[in-house]
Each structure stands twice: as C-alpha cells, then as structure tokens.
Amino acid sequence: MALTGPLLLVGAGKMGGALLEGWLRRGLDPAKIFIQDPALPDAMRRLAGTHGIVAGESPSLPQAPAVIVLAVKPALAEAVLTAIAPKLGAGTVVLSIAAGRTLESLAEPLHETCAVVRAMPNTPAAVGEGITVCVANDRTSESQRTVCEALLSAVGDVVWVEDEALMDAVTAVSGSGPAYVFHLAECLAEAGIEAGLPPDLAARLARATVAGAGALLKQSEHDAATLRRNVTSPNGTTAAALDVLMEDEALKSLLARAVSAAAKRSRDLSS
Numbered sequence: 001m002a003l004t005g006p007l008l009l010v011g012a013g014k015m016g017g018a019l020l021e022g023w024l025r026r027g028l029d030p031a032k033i034f035i036q037d038p039a040l041p042d043a044m045r046r047l048a049g050t051h052g053i054v055a056g057e058s059p060s061l062p063q064a065p066a067v068i069v070l071a072v073k074p075a076l077a078e079a080v081l082t083a084i085a086p087k088l089g090a091g092t093v094v095l096s097i098a099a100g101r102t103l104e105s106l107a108e109p110l111h112e113t114c115a116v117v118r119a120m121p122n123t124p125a126a127v128g129e130g131i132t133v134c135v136a137n138d139r140t141s142e143s144q145r146t147v148c149e150a151l152l153s154a155v156g157d158v159v160w161v162e163d164e165a166l167m168d169a170v171t172a173v174s175g176s177g178p179a180y181v182f183h184l185a186e187c188l189a190e191a192g193i194e195a196g197l198p199p200d201l202a203a204r205l206a207r208a209t210v211a212g213a214g215a216l217l218k219q220s221e222h223d224a225a226t227l228r229r230n231v232t233s234p235n236g237t238t239a240a241a242l243d244v245l246m247e248d249e250a251l252k253s254l255l256a257r258a259v260s261a262a263a264k265r266s267r268d269l270s271s
Helices: 014-025 041-051 074-087 103-107 123-127 142-155 164-175 177-194 199-219 224-230 237-245 247-270
Strands: 007-010 033-036 067-070 093-096 115-120 130-136 156-160
Touching (some): 007 014, 014 033, 014 041, 067 074, 103 115, 115 142, 123 130, 142 156, 164 247, 199 224, 237 247
Parallel strands (some): 130 156
Antiparallel strands (some): 115 130
C-alpha cells in the first residue's frame, strides 16, 4: 500500500477505525497516517494512541496528502470538507464514505479540480468481510482509483460502478443490508423461543445458523437459489417452512419494499 504522500483520516468512528485496522494489517506505515475528528475527539485520541499515529483537530502534515478519507456522518461532511480544503494538493484524492453525499456535493466545498471518490462500505468491514461499491468523478485518475481500491480492499471486496445513480440502490442493499440480516437472526431466535427453546440456546442457534449460512454462500460456487434447493428435501421440514415464507412471495415482497424505502431515503438525503 505505497502512498506518494500522507493519508489523512477524517473520522474516528467505527468505520474509520475498521479501515485503519485494515490498512495497518496490510502493512501501511503508521507514520504516513494522520487522524482528525472534530466530533469524536476522545475516540480520535484513543485510536491514535493505540497505534502511535499523529492526531489533532487539524494535524500538521509534512506535505499535501495523497488521500483524504472522509469517514464522518453525512451532516458533518460539508463543514469538514470546507475545513480541510486548504490541505489539498494537486494530486490529492478525497475518498468519502459519508452516506448519501453525492460527488457534486462533495466536490463543491473543495477545489473544482479535486479528484473525488464516493464509496459505500458496510459494517462487516469491521471483521474484514465487507463489500464496498465506489464511483469516481471525472477528475479522478486511474492511479488514484487504484490507491482508493487498495485502501478499501483492506476490509473486503471492492466493486466500481460508472453510474452514480446506482448508489442509492447499493446503499439499500449492501449498505443497510447487514441490519436486515441481524433482524432475521433476532426473529429466528424469538421464533425458537416460541417453539420451546431456552432463550440462550435459541440465540446461539440463530447466530450460528445465520453466520454459517453466510459463510457457505460466500464460499460456494452455487447461487443462493441452488443452495436453498439443496437443503430442501421434498415434503420435509425445510419445505414446510419455506411454504410459509414463500407463500404469495411474502418475504420477497417485504424485502423489496424495505429496499425501496431505504433507496428513497438515500435519495432524500442526497438532495
């Protein structure tokens, strides 16, 4: 992960911390990393102190940063971008993971010629199992895209799209998707309790089942539909359950409504 200059991480929350851990695991020199976070100063100091990284409200960099990673809440993005604009150099790329912030809105407080990459990671990045979808503005060079991909791949898979309009649906499917899966585990545990299982056992079975099925889905050469059919014996217990879940496409319809609502909210936030 060779960089031509410093990396400024703006944001010391969970996603910023997950990215930092991934970069350090990949061998990025801590001396090249600087952290600032006006909203979470205590978290910033803890994160920096743990890894021996320079941090502050506006840390002094030895030269213009090669990359500025914006990992703050969307509502803070504009103010933060305005504050960091003087730090930009001719070759700086701004990599934003602020949900709902468009390339145009990100570039507005910066120099007109600034390279900007908008990215949507998800929370499994905390354990190196995330997936991030990216889109770049037309001022971003191939080498800058390569650097951004290297940074994001430290916490999981990376996919590029050319149409920014897709990012709202990306946010609804993969960005918010882990919460849907966690809710599934909640509901499965509660159903187990109603079926007579002790709460601790129901929770353990639900957690292990969801995690194991996800690992199998990731590692298998088969798609989800094939894996579902493989575990479903005719007239068996799984078939009986799926008859309920798939009746009138109830679950499919519910998820479609959920994704549509999340995508709409993403569009509202970016307007």
